[in-house]
Amino acid sequence: MQGDIDRRIRLLNAALAVAIGAAVLAAACAASRPDALDLLLVAVGTLALAGHRWAPRAVLAVTTVAMLAYVVHAHPGSWAAFPVLAAVHTAARGGRRAWGVAAGTLFLAGYFTVLIVAAPGAQDTDTVERTLLLLGWFLCAGVTGLIDKNWQAYLRQTEQRALDAERNREETALRRAGEERLRIARELHDSLTHSISIVKLQAGVAVHLARKRGSEVEPALLAIQEASGEAMRELRATLEVLRTDVVEPGTGLDRIDELAERARTAGIELSVTVTGVERALPSDVDRAAYRIVQEALTNVARHADRARTTIELVYSERVLTVRVDDQGPGAPGDAVTAGTGLTGMGERVRALGGTLAAAPRPGGGFSVRAELPLRTWGTTV
Numbered sequence: 001m002q003g004d005i006d007r008r009i010r011l012l013n014a015a016l017a018v019a020i021g022a023a024v025l026a027a028a029c030a031a032s033r034p035d036a037l038d039l040l041l042v043a044v045g046t047l048a049l050a051g052h053r054w055a056p057r058a059v060l061a062v063t064t065v066a067m068l069a070y071v072v073h074a075h076p077g078s079w080a081a082f083p084v085l086a087a088v089h090t091a092a093r094g095g096r097r098a099w100g101v102a103a104g105t106l107f108l109a110g111y112f113t114v115l116i117v118a119a120p121g122a123q124d125t126d127t128v129e130r131t132l133l134l135l136g137w138f139l140c141a142g143v144t145g146l147i148d149k150n151w152q153a154y155l156r157q158t159e160q161r162a163l164d165a166e167r168n169r170e171e172t173a174l175r176r177a178g179e180e181r182l183r184i185a186r187e188l189h190d191s192l193t194h195s196i197s198i199v200k201l202q203a204g205v206a207v208h209l210a211r212k213r214g215s216e217v218e219p220a221l222l223a224i225q226e227a228s229g230e231a232m233r234e235l236r237a238t239l240e241v242l243r244t245d246v247v248e249p250g251t252g253l254d255r256i257d258e259l260a261e262r263a264r265t266a267g268i269e270l271s272v273t274v275t276g277v278e279r280a281l282p283s284d285v286d287r288a289a290y291r292i293v294q295e296a297l298t299n300v301a302r303h304a305d306r307a308r309t310t311i312e313l314v315y316s317e318r319v320l321t322v323r324v325d326d327q328g329p330g331a332p333g334d335a336v337t338a339g340t341g342l343t344g345m346g347e348r349v350r351a352l353g354g355t356l357a358a359a360p361r362p363g364g365g366f367s368v369r370a371e372l373p374l375r376t377w378g379t380t381v
Contacts, residue, residue: 014050020083021046027079034074041070046083052090057099063087064103068110075114081107081134085141092145093152100145104138185239192235200228223266230262252286253313256293260311263297267306270297276315285372288348289313289322295341296324296368304328304366319354322370330360345370 024042028034034042045066052059063083071080084107091100108131115127203225210217256272263270281289293311300309307328314321338346342358345368349356354372361367 013053017047017050020049020086024082028076031077038070038074041066045070049083049086056091056094056096060087060091060099060103064107068107071111071114078130078134085137088138089141089145092142093148095149100142108134189239196228196231196235200232203228226262226265252290255290259294266301268300269308272311274313278315281320285320285352285374288352288372289320291348292322292345292370293324295345299341300326318374320372320374324368325361325365327365330366331364332360332362334360
């Protein structure tokens with residue numbers, strides 16, 4: 001982006017230098033028949049202006065010397081000062097007023113001397129008037145350069161103030177978001193933590209009493225005990241994320257086996273298939289994939305009567321595909337009501353720039369398919 005801008009600036013400067021050179025050459029040809037040396041001096045004095053942004057002092061010196069040499073050699077009109085005026089303007093705009101004054105003074109002194117020497121019989125008033133006219137033009141060139149410099153400084157200050165204001169707004173928004181996360185964390189801790197702890201405690205007591213009496217512990221009771229313990233761990237991890245805004249390790253697909261085992265304990269006949277080369281994923285993609293599988297299995301337990309389910313993870317170069325298919329009672333054409341779970345899935349996937357499809361399967365059952373981009377810019381995964 002910056003390279004394109006620099007290229008356009010160079011082209012514009014070159015075009016302006018060529019235009020100035022063409023105008024001066026046209027004036028020279030109209031006034032007399034310039035020889036090769038005249039053409040060379042005009043070309044050097046004008047085309048050097050193309051580099052004024054990168055070497056302003058060198059351009060000012062080359063332009064002044066070349067055009068002054070042209071004045072001494074060809075005795076042209078006052079239009080020969082135009083390239084020097086442009087160089088003085090750019091020098092003043094770049095904050096090099098002393099150099100501009102020196103160059104203007106040198107050119108005016110040389111031009112006045114040439115007028116006196118070349119036309120000794122001419123009226124002194126005419127020579128003085130022409131020199132004073134050029135002096136006025138040089139003053140204008142210097143003043144307009146200073147005005148341009150101040151205007152550019154004003155624009156930079158305005159842009160910086162806008163950036164500072166935007167940064168302050170972002171910092172305010174982040175601070176408010178942090179305060180809201182802390183508030184949510186407190187609410188979750190004060191409400192859900194207590195309730196889940198009671199469930200876990202009661203389930204543990206029931207399992208203990210059953211074993212103490214020598215009775216067989218119901219699988220559903222064991223599943224409740226395990227699920228409540230996992231819910232506590234998940235809630236603590238979530239609270240930590242809300243309080244620190246950092247995703248803790250171990251909350252992604254590295255726990256897919258634990259998730260599958262809990263689903264089997266709950267009565268779901270489950271198989272997991274991984275295609276492609278497993279590798280480290282961006283933390284947000286890893287966490288989203290885990291949550292999608294977790295929510296899909298929750299829906300199988302609630303709505304598909306713990307039907308046989310397959311989980312498929314496909315690793316490709318740029319996309320991770322997560323697919324969860326069950327053989328539940330869903331039929332093609334059944335209406336899908338997006339509850340909190342499916343809505344949350346969609347929000348996670350869209351936040352990563354991916355796509356989500358959740359619908360009944362053609363052969364019966366339900367399918368959840370998510371494609372999550374593996375962002376390859378900035379970080380190689």
